Amino acid sequence: QKEVEQNSGPLSVPEGAIASLNCTYSDRVSQSFFWYRQYSGKSPELIMSIYSNGDKEDGRFTAQLNKASQYVSLLIRDSQPSDSATYLCAVNNQGGKLIFGQGTELSVKP
Amino acid sequence: DAGVIQSPRHEVTEMGQEVTLRCKPISGHDYLFWYRQTMMRGLELLIYFNNNVPIDDSGMPEDRFSAKMPNASFSTLKIQPSEPRDSAVYFCASSGEGWSYEQYFGPGTRLTVT
Numbered sequence: 343q344k345e346v347e348q349n350s351g352p353l354s355v356p357e358g359a360i361a362s363l364n365c366t367y368s369d370r371v372s373q374s375f376f377w378y379r380q381y382s383g384k385s386p387e388l389i390m391s392i393y394s395n396g397d398k399e400d401g402r403f404t405a406q407l408n409k410a411s412q413y414v415s416l417l418i419r420d421s422q423p424s425d426s427a428t429y430l431c432a433v434n435n436q437g438g439k440l441i442f443g444q445g446t447e448l449s450v451k452p
Numbered sequence: 453d454a455g456v457i458q459s460p461r462h463e464v465t466e467m468g469q470e471v472t473l474r475c476k477p478i479s480g481h482d483y484l485f486w487y488r489q490t491m492m493r494g495l496e497l498l499i500y501f502n503n504n505v506p507i508d509d510s511g512m513p514e515d516r517f518s519a520k521m522p523n524a525s526f527s528t529l530k531i532q533p534s535e536p537r538d539s540a541v542y543f544c545a546s547s548g549e550g551w552s553y554e555q556y557f558g559p560g561t562r563l564t565v566t
Contacts, residue, residue, distance in 0.1 A: 374553050385543055385557040434553045438483040438502060444494045
């Protein structure tokens with residue numbers, strides 16, 4: 343079992359819809375969880391951090407964490423074509439090191 | 453505040469040549485990470501430093517790869533000799549603002565070995 347798993351996609355949603363990206367992790371002692379966005383040919387960009395169970399909202403983005411189920415998700419409301427990118431889930435469970443998932447490719451169709 | 457700075461942005465070299473990639477982390481950050489990204493393998497952690505000391509180099513592919521961090525504001529990743537299979541994008545990232553472990557990535561170096 344991979345330490346951090348994501349559906350590779352591609353996930354295709356129409357403009358204005360809600361995009362739901364999911365991630366599961368294997369290490370129960372994980373403490374910090376992150377979502378990165380990576381446009382083609384660019385570097386990963388941190389868009390959300392979450393540390394405790396529940397929801398965290400930032401603009402059109404909502405991160406959801408459920409430590410009991412070892413599950414973290416990212417919701418993007420009112421999806422825009424500019425949201426089309428690969429989204430990487432990352433988990434911290436050992437000092438400063440992050441474990442990254444393989445990423446989910448999101449395509450938002452106008 | 454300047455982000456993570458990497459140089460060069462693109463490097464094309466011939467097999468067998470030495471390649472040196474450079475990174476300047478965000479000022480005040482005490483963790484520095486080197487990653488490699490390819491389509492086949494995704495984002496791989498090669499090595500990371502804390503307070504200039506290498507903590508985990510288990511991701512370094514083989515002895516041809518080496519990394520140093522002589523001071524808090526500079527790190528290098530060296531490949532000697534380079535091989536075509538080393539072609540990838542190499543990212544440097546830094547973190548260290550308290551306990552959050554949020555990492556910030558540089559723009560990357562696209563390495564092509566012919």
